[in-house]
Amino acid sequence: MEKSDFDVGNSKRVKVEIEPTVQLRETVRVMLLHPGNVHYTGTVTGHRYTWNGAGSVIEVDKEDIEALMKKKSRSCVTCSGILVEQPFFEIAR
Amino acid sequence: MALVTGTPIGSITTQESLFVDSAPTIYIQNSVTTPLYNPDGDGFYWQMSGTTAHPVYEIGCPYDVSFSENIVINDVLCDTTGLQATIQQRQYLEFTFSIHSLFPLSVLTVLMKGGTIDVDASAGTEKFGFGAIDNSQFWHVYTPRVYDTTAGDYVWLYFHKAQFVDAWTLGMAFGTPWELTGIKLRAVADLTKPASQIFGMFGRSDASVI
Numbered sequence: 001m002e003k004s005d006f007d008v009g010n011s012k013r014v015k016v017e018i019e020p021t022v023q024l025r026e027t028v029r030v031m032l033l034h035p036g037n038v039h040y041t042g043t044v045t046g047h048r049y050t051w052n053g054a055g056s057v058i059e060v061d062k063e064d065i066e067a068l069m070k071k072k073s074r075s076c077v078t079c080s081g082i083l084v085e086q087p088f089f090e091i092a093r
Numbered sequence: 094m095a096l097v098t099g100t101p102i103g104s105i106t107t108q109e110s111l112f113v114d115s116a117p118t119i120y121i122q123n124s125v126t127t128p129l130y131n132p133d134g135d136g137f138y139w140q141m142s143g144t145t146a147h148p149v150y151e152i153g154c155p156y157d158v159s160f161s162e163n164i165v166i167n168d169v170l171c172d173t174t175g176l177q178a179t180i181q182q183r184q185y186l187e188f189t190f191s192i193h194s195l196f197p198l199s200v201l202t203v204l205m206k207g208g209t210i211d212v213d214a215s216a217g218t219e220k221f222g223f224g225a226i227d228n229s230q231f232w233h234v235y236t237p238r239v240y241d242t243t244a245g246d247y248v249w250l251y252f253h254k255a256q257f258v259d260a261w262t263l264g265m266a267f268g269t270p271w272e273l274t275g276i277k278l279r280a281v282a283d284l285t286k287p288a289s290q291i292f293g294m295f296g297r298s299d300a301s302v303i
Binding site: 032033034036040052055071088090 | 109144145146148197200209210211212213214215219223
């Protein structure tokens with residue numbers, strides 16, 4: 001039998017948290033309206049969603065939809081002094 | 094105004110005492126899209142329609158805006174009589190401007206020739222990288238300027254195929270807003286368009302005089 005260097009007396013107990021694999025249940029198809037790649041972590045499921053480019057569509061868990069649809073990009077148009085709000089996402093048909 | 098003497102006879106077109114001031118609004122859109130009027134009823138290709146995949150970007154707070162052209166000029170010189178003509182070929186048209194508005198980064202990356210924008214909507218961050226310049230990226234350019242807000246009269250320039258060229262400078266002087274200077278938007282020929290408008294067009298909408 002191979003000899004081990006592991007010494008139980010000097011060892012330290014650490015807590016390792018393993019992220020549970022999120023199983024999406026009921027899903028809704030959501031389209032990205034914002035230019036570029038966008039990441040979003042679902043507030044209920046904790047699932048990490050990624051859209052690659054404006055117009056891309058992915059499946060999103062229904063439980064994450066409410067908070068997701070509230071995400072808006074706000075840009076202050078300096079010259080005209082107007083605050084423009086644009087949604088990040090749209091439910092895809 | 095007709096002179097008492099010396100006025101030419103026949104048809105004379107005089108220029109109006111109407112002046113356009115201030116810079117136009119500058120819009121750009123990926124040139125893979127087609128213009129809104131493709132063409133319009135008069136055969137001109139212009140205007141934009143933003144899509145989800147290819148939105149129209151409005152350049153915020155531009156200043157020092159100027160528009161110029163670059164042409165190759167060669168004289169036709171004869172050893173017997175000297176200059177007989179000058180051959181001119183248009184190479185490109187160019188918008189030069191600076192901006193104070195730097196946000197959002199999704200527009201700034203276009204102006205700085207940066208990479209694809211990456212947004213984390215949960216963390217509230219947006220990022221882009223500086224890598225190799227994408228030389229295959231071209232833009233449509235549309236620059237309208239309303240000169241009579243009551244009547245809605247305006248002029249516009251439209252270009253089919255433009256690139257951001259040359260080196261920019263991001264000025265960060267004490268007590269002044271950051272400024273991105275030296276932005277050059279160079280419009281080259283789009284050979285898919287009619288010969289009379291391969292670079293683009295200049296238009297005016299003014300129903301009271303036209």
